[in-house]
Amino acid sequence: MTAPLQRGFEVTCAGEPGRVVPVIDRNRCEAKEACVQVCPFDVFEIRPLEAGDRAALSLLGKMKAWAHGNRQAYAVRAVDCHACGLCIKACPEHAIRLVPVPAP
Numbered sequence: 001m002t003a004p005l006q007r008g009f010e011v012t013c014a015g016e017p018g019r020v021v022p023v024i025d026r027n028r029c030e031a032k033e034a035c036v037q038v039c040p041f042d043v044f045e046i047r048p049l050e051a052g053d054r055a056a057l058s059l060l061g062k063m064k065a066w067a068h069g070n071r072q073a074y075a076v077r078a079v080d081c082h083a084c085g086l087c088i089k090a091c092p093e094h095a096i097r098l099v100p101v102p103a104p
């Protein structure tokens, strides 16, 4: 089965872990926890923004991060992602995309 996801990227055969990982746009995430709530595989956690991630934010991103307590979603168990796409649909900030894992 082929499912269209964010920005034209398509994932085939959703259901097997290790084929894709979720990537979070740090300039968009507002720690609203929708991904934490919907992920069936407990991939996400809301954590304090890491220093390197904060330094890389745009000016607007820094202002948004400050407004939201400098906390964001992190894919702490990305290897458990089954490519179901629920987090992409749930994120109100359109901050998540799935990226293929390179073949070993």
Ligand code: SF4
Binding pocket: 022, 038, 039, 040, 041, 042, 043, 080, 081, 082, 083, 084, 085, 086, 087, 088, 098
């Ligand atoms: S695509 Fe599905 S399994 Fe993967 S992180 Fe998002 S909600 Fe979890």
